[in-house]
Amino acid sequence: MFKRFKPFFALGLLLSVFFLGGCSNYIVLDPKGPVAAQQKDLILYSIGFMALICVVVYVLFTFIVIKYRDRKNDDNYEPDQHGSKKLETIWTVIPILIIIALAIPTVKSIYDVEKVPVSASGQKKEPLVITATAVNWKWIFSYPEQGIETVNYINIPKDRPVQFKLTSADSMSSFWVPELGGQKYAMAGMETKLYLQADHTGTFSGRNSNFNGEGFAHQIFDVHSVTQSEFDKWAKDTKSKAPKLTKKQYDQLMVQGEAKKMTFSSTHLKWVDHAKEADYAVKTRERLGEVPQNPHGSKQKDANKPESDSHGESHSH
Amino acid sequence: MKWDEFFVTGDPLIYGADVSIVLTVIGILFYLTYFKKWKWLWTEWLTTVDHKKLGIMYIASAVLMLFRGGVDALLMRVQLATPDSKFLDSQHYNEIFTTHGTIMIIFMAMPFLIGLINVVIPLQIGARDVAFPYLNAVSFWTFFIGAMLFNISFVIGGSPSAGWTSYMPLAGNELSPGPGQNYYLLGLQIAGIGTLLTGINFLVTILKMRAPGMTLFRMPVFTWSALITMIIIVFAFPILTVALALMTFDRLFGAHFFTLQGAGMDMLWANLFWLWGHPEVYIVVLPAFGMFSEIISAFSRKTIFGYKAMIWAMVIIAGYSFLVWVHHFFTMGQGELVNSVFSITTMIIGIPTGIKIFNWLFTMYKGKISFTTPMLWSLGFIVNFVIGGVTGVMLAMAAADYQYHNTYFLVAHFHYVLIAGTVFSCFAGLIFWYPKMFGYKLNERIGKWVFWVFNIGFNVCFIPQFILGLDGMPRRVYTYSAASGWGNMNMLSTVGGFLMGIAFLILVYNFYYSFRYSERENTGDSWGLGRTLEWATTSAVPPHYNFAVTPTVDSFDPLIKMKRNNVNLKPKIEDIKKIHMPDNSGVPFFMASFFFVAGFGLVFEWYWMGIVGLIGVFITLIIRSFDKNEGYYVSEEEIKETERLTV
Numbered sequence: 010m011f012k013r014f015k016p017f018f019a020l021g022l023l024l025s026v027f028f029l030g031g032c033s034n035y036i037v038l039d040p041k042g043p044v045a046a047q048q049k050d051l052i053l054y055s056i057g058f059m060a061l062i063c064v065v066v067y068v069l070f071t072f073i074v075i076k077y078r079d080r081k082n083d084d085n086y087e088p089d090q091h092g093s094k095k096l097e098t099i100w101t102v103i104p105i106l107i108i109i110a111l112a113i114p115t116v117k118s119i120y121d122v123e124k125v126p127v128s129a130s131g132q133k134k135e136p137l138v139i140t141a142t143a144v145n146w147k148w149i150f151s152y153p154e155q156g157i158e159t160v161n162y163i164n165i166p167k168d169r170p171v172q173f174k175l176t177s178a179d180s181m182s183s184f185w186v187p188e189l190g191g192q193k194y195a196m197a198g199m200e201t202k203l204y205l206q207a208d209h210t211g212t213f214s215g216r217n218s219n220f221n222g223e224g225f226a227h228q229i230f231d232v233h234s235v236t237q238s239e240f241d242k243w244a245k246d247t248k249s250k251a252p253k254l255t256k257k258q259y260d261q262l263m264v265q266g267e268a269k270k271m272t273f274s275s276t277h278l279k280w281v282d283h284a285k286e287a288d289y290a291v292k293t294r295e296r297l298g299e300v301p302q303n304p305h306g307s308k309q310k311d312a313n314k315p316e317s318d319s320h321g322e323s324h325s326h
Numbered sequence: 327m328k329w330d331e332f333f334v335t336g337d338p339l340i341y342g343a344d345v346s347i348v349l350t351v352i353g354i355l356f357y358l359t360y361f362k363k364w365k366w367l368w369t370e371w372l373t374t375v376d377h378k379k380l381g382i383m384y385i386a387s388a389v390l391m392l393f394r395g396g397v398d399a400l401l402m403r404v405q406l407a408t409p410d411s412k413f414l415d416s417q418h419y420n421e422i423f424t425t426h427g428t429i430m431i432i433f434m435a436m437p438f439l440i441g442l443i444n445v446v447i448p449l450q451i452g453a454r455d456v457a458f459p460y461l462n463a464v465s466f467w468t469f470f471i472g473a474m475l476f477n478i479s480f481v482i483g484g485s486p487s488a489g490w491t492s493y494m495p496l497a498g499n500e501l502s503p504g505p506g507q508n509y510y511l512l513g514l515q516i517a518g519i520g521t522l523l524t525g526i527n528f529l530v531t532i533l534k535m536r537a538p539g540m541t542l543f544r545m546p547v548f549t550w551s552a553l554i555t556m557i558i559i560v561f562a563f564p565i566l567t568v569a570l571a572l573m574t575f576d577r578l579f580g581a582h583f584f585t586l587q588g589a590g591m592d593m594l595w596a597n598l599f600w601l602w603g604h605p606e607v608y609i610v611v612l613p614a615f616g617m618f619s620e621i622i623s624a625f626s627r628k629t630i631f632g633y634k635a636m637i638w639a640m641v642i643i644a645g646y647s648f649l650v651w652v653h654h655f656f657t658m659g660q661g662e663l664v665n666s667v668f669s670i671t672t673m674i675i676g677i678p679t680g681i682k683i684f685n686w687l688f689t690m691y692k693g694k695i696s697f698t699t700p701m702l703w704s705l706g707f708i709v710n711f712v713i714g715g716v717t718g719v720m721l722a723m724a725a726a727d728y729q730y731h732n733t734y735f736l737v738a739h740f741h742y743v744l745i746a747g748t749v750f751s752c753f754a755g756l757i758f759w760y761p762k763m764f765g766y767k768l769n770e771r772i773g774k775w776v777f778w779v780f781n782i783g784f785n786v787c788f789i790p791q792f793i794l795g796l797d798g799m800p801r802r803v804y805t806y807s808a809a810s811g812w813g814n815m816n817m818l819s820t821v822g823g824f825l826m827g828i829a830f831l832i833l834v835y836n837f838y839y840s841f842r843y844s845e846r847e848n849t850g851d852s853w854g855l856g857r858t859l860e861w862a863t864t865s866a867v868p869p870h871y872n873f874a875v876t877p878t879v880d881s882f883d884p885l886i887k888m889k890r891n892n893v894n895l896k897p898k899i900e901d902i903k904k905i906h907m908p909d910n911s912g913v914p915f916f917m918a919s920f921f922f923v924a925g926f927g928l929v930f931e932w933y934w935m936g937i938v939g940l941i942g943v944f945i946t947l948i949i950r951s952f953d954k955n956e957g958y959y960v961s962e963e964e965i966k967e968t969e970r971l972t973v
Contacts, residue, residue, distance in 0.1 A: 036798035037729045051726045059716035062680075066712050069687055074705065077626070079694040087692040092632040100684040104677045111723060112673060116666045118725030123662055145501070175659075180496045181592055183657060183732055187798040191728020194658045196593065197495065197586050201659035218732035220489050220802040221496050223416045265501075288587040291500050303504030304417045305484030306331050 036187045041213060041234070042206045043126045044190030051118050058107055122190065126206040128168045136170040136204065139163060140276075142283055143175075143182035143195045143217055144290060146224030147268040151276040155244040158254055160262070160271035162231040166240040167210050173203045176283045178263060178290035180221030186232050188213040198287030207234035223304075224267050231270075248274050256280055263290040264299040334484050337418065339401075344481055373910040375459035376870050377444050380466045382763055384441025385756065387470055391434040392830070394477065398426035400827055403787075407820040409808040419804035420487035421506070425480065427490030432514060433473040435610040435744065438752040440469075440524055443552045443613060446759055447528060449860035449868060450549050452537025452877045457530040459908045460950070465520040465527065467918030472517025475925045479509035483929065486510040489802065491603070492573070494584035494595040499577050505929045511574045512925040516918075518567055525559030528552060537859065539879035543637075546858045546882075547623075547630055550637050551616025554644045555609050561648070562605035569598035578931060593658060600651035608647040611743065612640055614751030615682060618704045621758050622686050624855045625701035626693030629883055632685040639678035639685075646675045656724040657731050665724040672722035679715055683708060698853070699773035703754035706781050707746055714742030717792070732802075735795025738788045745784055753780075753833075761852035765866040766844035772836040776829050783825025790815040790822075850895070857883040862895055864969055871960055874969050875901045899971045905960040913953075917946035 038053070040046040077085065125136055140151040150159045165171050175184050175195035185192030189205040195217075207213070217228040235243070254273035259280065262268065281289045294300050334340050358364050371379060401422050405414045414422065444462070448455055456462050479485040483505035488497035497507050532553045536545070545553070573595065575581035582588030584595040623630045630636060652660065652668040686708060695701065717739040721727050730736055753776075761767050794815050799806065806812050847866035856862070859877055862885050875897040881887045888895065924939025965971075 035793065035796040037796045045729070048726055048729050051723060052720070052729065055720045055723055055726065059720060062716055063712055066683060066687070067709070070705075070708060073687055073690050074695060077690055077693050077695050079627075079696045083694055085692050086627075086694055088628050090631070090692055091629050092635070093688075096688065097632050097635050097681070097685075101677065101681055104680045108670075108673045108677065108719075111719065112670050115669050115673075115723040115725055118723075119665050119669065120662045122725055122728070179501060179586060181493050181596075185732070185800075187729060191725070192657050192731060193728070194655070196658075198589075199593075199659075216800065218800040219493075220420075220732075222487075222501060223420065225420075226416065226803040226805050287589070291586050301501055301503060303331070303484070303506075304487070305334055305504055305506070 039188065040190075041188040041209050041211065042190060043128065043208065044122055044205055045188060046208075047118055047121060048191055051114060054114060055111060058111060062107070122204070123202075124204070125172075126170045126204055128170075128206065128208065134169050136172040137165065138172050138174065139165070140174045140176070140278065141184055141195060142277075143177040143180065143184070143221075143228075144263060145179050145222055145265040146217070146228040147262065147266075148184075148215075148217070148228070148230045149262060149277070150230075151278055152244065153276065153278060155248060156274070156276060157244060157247045157251065158273040158276040160268050161229070162233065162270045164233045164235055164240055164243050165207060166237040167207045167234045169237060170204055170206045173205065174284075175201045175203060178283045179265075181219055182217040182221055182228070183219035184215070185218040186213055186215035189215075189232065192218055194219065197283055197290075198285070200284035207232070210234050210236065222265075224265070227267050247272055250274070260293045260297065263293040264297060265294070265301055332482060334481055339418075340481060347481065368912070369910065372915050373463075373912045375455070375463045375908050375910060377448050377455050377459065377462060378763065378868070378870075380462055381441045381444030381446075383466060384437045384444055384469070385763075387473060388434050388438035388441060388752070389834075391429050391437070391473060391477075395426050395429040395434055396827060396830055398422045398429070400823055402426065403820040403823040405804060406806075406816045408817065409806055409810070409813045411805055414804065416804045417487060420489075420802075421480065421485035423802055424486050424489050424510075425476075428476065428486075428510065428514070429473075430744075431490065431606070431610070432517060433469075433476065435748045435752070436521060437469055437473075438756075439555075439610060439613040439748070440465075440521070442617065442752070442755045442759065443528065443555075445763055446755075446860055447549055447552050448531065448535070449762070449863065449872055450546050450858050451532060451535060451540060452859045452873060452879065453531065453535040454872050454876075454905065454907065456527050457535055458527050460911055460914065461523050461527050463911065463914035464917060465523040467914045468520035468523075468921060469517045471918040471922045471925075472513045472515070472520065475516060475922055475929070476509055476513030479506060479513075479929075483509065491599055492595075493599075494573070494576075494590070494592040495586045497573065497595075498585050500586060505931075508574075508577060508929040508931075511570050511577065512929055515567065515570045515574070516921050516925050518563055518570070519921075521559060522563045522567070525556045525563065529556040529560060532556070537877050537879050540884075543634070544879060544882045544884070546616075547619035547633070547636055548613070548616035548858075551612045551619075551640055554640045555612045558605045558609050558612070558644050558647060562602045562609065565598055566602040566606075569595065569602065572598075574928075578928065596655055596658070597651070600654040601648070604651045604654065605644075605647040607743070608643055611747045612643065614707075614747045615640065617751045617755040617758070618686065618707055619689075620858065621700045621704045621754055622689050623883075624758075624853065624857055625696045625698055625704075626690045627696075627855060628689055628693035629857075629886075630685070631688040631691070632681075633882065635681055636685055639681050642678045643675060646671060646678075650675060653722055653724070653727070655731075656727045669722055669724040673719055676715060676719045676722070683712065683715070696855075699768070699770055699777060700754045700758035702774065702777045703750045703757070706777065707750040707754070710742060710746035710750070710781075710784070714739060714746055718743065730795060732800050733795035734791040734799045734801055737801045738791035738795060741788050741791075745788075753777075758853075759860070760840075761847050761866055762860060762863075763867065764841075766840060766846050767852060768836050768840045769844060772832060772839060776833045776836065779832065780826055780829035783822045783827075783829060785822065787819050787822025787826060790819045794819075851885070857886050859884060861885055862888065864896060869968050871905045871907055871965070874905075874965050897969060897971070899966065902962050902965050902969075902971065904962055905965065906957055907960055908957040909955050911953075911955075913946050913950055917943055920946060 038049050040049045127133060138153055142149040148161055150163045175193055177195040177197045182195045183192045184195050189207055193201050193203040211234055213232045215230045215232050251272045251274040253275045259277045405411050405419055486506040486509055488502050488507055492510060495501055532549060572583040576583050576585055582590040584590045584592050619630055650672045653672045656665050721730055721739055757768050794812055799812050850863035851861040852866055862877055920939050920942030924936050927935025927939055
């Protein structure tokens with residue numbers, strides 16, 4: 010796909026190295042999975058074109074501004090020169106060509122990232138399904154097949170695609186693990202799907218990137234990429250050893266606040282599907298008397314952190 | 327409600343602001359009383375319907391808002407300069423970035439441009455005023471009152487903290503209780519009335535009040551850009567009005583348009599907001615394009631290159647501005663086809679913009695370029711705006727946008743567009759037309775300092791933010807950990823931000839310095855390079871009726887032709903006839919004041935106060951409806967005296 014435009018690709022790479030001071034240092038340009046890798050290729054490809062446009066404009070700009078500055082000798086002065094069909098056609102057609110050159114790989118990538126990723130070895134594997142639910146300001150992950158649930162971290166097997174089913178209990182949030190691929194919104198009353206895959210083992214940081222209030226900066230989670238056998242062992246151990254998630258515990262998680270990492274041997278899916286029940290968290294907060302307060306109200310000043318008193322597992326900021 | 331809920335308490339920064347507000351108000355009251363300026367203030371400014379004075383008031387308000395929004399920006403930059411900073415807490419930071427965004431777009435960029443449009447456009451088309459001068463005053467006062475209502479939120483009741491986009495359900499009662507978000511809704515709603523009326527007013531003005539002979543394709547590019555902008559306003563602002571009203575119903579009256587409960591649609595808010603919000607970007611950038619066209623042409627001493635292409639490019643941009651809104655949320659999961667379509671429409675909008683860049687370059691080609699400060703800002707615009715443009719095309723590529731979205735890459739991009747485009751144009755236009763408003767130029771030497779310090783600061787501030795974005799730093803976080811490695815770039819960005827702040831202070835000093843020391847202009851054509859009718863007035867600052875005799879036009883760049891043909895711009899004494907002008911009116915000021923009462927009441931859900939305010943608004947409407955005032959005539963003698971004509 011990209012071969013025809015290799016020069017731009019090279020120019021983009023060169024500029025990234027020069028301008029960004031070694032692209033491998035920057036998370037988005039240092040992919041750890043096929044989805045992020047494809048997006049990185051698209052980014053570098055576009056940077057190549059953009060650099061070319063900048064160079065053309067800046068060279069022309071410098072030439073014109075120096076040559077036609079106001080000075081004594083003005084043989085070239087043509088105050089009534091008001092246009093040129095030829096020139097104007099050139100700078101209409103060239104941008105159109107550039108747009109076409111950018112649009113084709115863009116559309117291809119848009120379709121590609123919605124498909125199950127193919128691992129480096131080329132084999133197609135059945136994706137692991139994980140439900141990710143955003144709640145102000147934490148992430149709750151359910152593994153429906155394994156029957157386990159985690160808070161603020163996940164383990165995934167490397168070289169196997171993962172299908173995230175994203176939803177939210179309250180705010181519009183955005184699920185983003187930059188090293189594995191681009192983000193997608195998680196919304197209450199909706200389910201969106203995102204495919205990611207890790208080609209390496211390691212820990213990658215993920216977060217909500219869509220602003221949703223006070224604890225937004227700390228709504229982060231860890232993605233541990235491990236081998237399939239390690240993953241299977243972890244899932245089995247969790248199922249047998251971790252505590253069961255109680256409805257009471259789950260409802261406490263619905264209260265606004267940050268949370269520690271947690272692990273459970275059962276999921277919340279039997280009680281609520283936030284993709285179908287958008288107001289579950291709001292109703293739960295009302296029931297528990299943990300409704301968010303006006304940040305400038307007097308109640309807020311007396312008891313600044315209502316969520317910290319109510320239960321041990323969430324800690325406040 | 328208790329008093330400690332009414333006033334924002336507990337933060338030393340806010341107490342500092344309280345003190346400075348009280349001192350400033352006392353200072354102003356003292357000045358007005360001591361120098362007996364109350365009558366002057368009332369007759370010359372508060373009741374005026376003169377487009378030039380309203381324009382100056384718009385610009386003065388915008389500069390004030392630039393200060394407020396700039397202080398917000400610097401507070402944010404201080405907080406972000408170092409990892410794990412404790413300078414601001416999360417809530418305070420969230421309020422500040424919300425007010426920064428809202429103020430800069432709605433209460434700085436728009437009024438600055440509308441102010442310049444107010445001052446220049448009627449002169450540029452050879453008109454005596456706008457089509458509806460009274461309505462123009464209503465526009466200004468509703469904008470001003472909306473801005474003031476929004477601004478007091480940080481000392482009374484607390485500021486909104488859901489971002490300038492106010493996405494639901496975050497901005498709803500369930501997650502953002504308290505008056506803060508109501509300020510956003512009511513402040514924008516009241517100011518929006520003014521903007522919509524401006525749109526209608528200037529649309530009619532430009533279409534109906536041009537000087538004889540000025541056909542559409544003889545209009546200056548700035549007039550064209552204003553015309554197209556007004557069309558966008560008339561189509562886009564009703565969407566905002568409706569969206570704000572729906573959210574107001576949600577918050578005040580328990581409706582469920584966008585809420586979590588009652589099957590509300592939070593995605594609908596995002597769509598409505600950007601269906602207005604994207605055209606809004608072009609509302610603040612097309613007049614900028616228009617001004618740069620005027621300035622580049624004037625200081626290159628050359629007619630604009632590709633005039634018709636410039637116009638059609640703007641028309642296409644205006645049309646397309648309504649077809650790209652989804653690119654603000656490619657990540658909402660609307661599917662491959664929708665994202666592909668909006669990716670392509672967004673990229674296409676880059677084509678006419680690119681055409682314009684080349685036309686500006688070739689306007690200078692074979693010209694004689696003088697590097698005055700307005701021209702420097704225009705040249706700086708070309709260099710910096712290209713970066714904003716190309717990164718915009720990168721963001722348009724949806725699959726890549728999944729990685730840029732909600733990061734500092736995006737933040738850097740839109741600052742390159744809005745600062746290099748809109749803010750540079752406001753500075754350039756203000757300096758260019760300053761003699762038209764005040765009769766003297768701003769000092770060029772100080773002006774060049776402003777330009778260079780601001781430009782260097784601007785790039786030092788925002789280039790690092792592109793890199794931070796690619797390194798995964800999300801926007802709107804109030805802090806970050808040292809382990810993220812974002813510290814150095816953020817510190818650099820903060821240094822750049824402060825350079826821009828210093829440049830602003832030098833600019834303000836220049837206002838004072840030039841007021842004291844600048845040479846006063848004697849002619850209407852202060853730069854000696856004017857090409858359009860605003861420079862064809864007989865005095866530097868035009869009299870309130872603008873032109874003693876309405877000029878006639880038979881070409882594009884009419885003043886250039888008049889100069890070449892040695893046409894005497896002084897009106898002939900036999901052509902002088904009495905001039906019909908509108909009377910001043912205090913009603914718009916009172917109407918807006920009642921809007922303030924209504925808005926303030928609704929913010930705190932004190933419905934009696936809201937009702938009282940709205941009744942007041944209706945009374946002012948009725949007073950105006952039964953007002954038989956037909957204006958007055960400026961007598962021939964007065965005109966002759968003003969124009970220094972003797973028999």
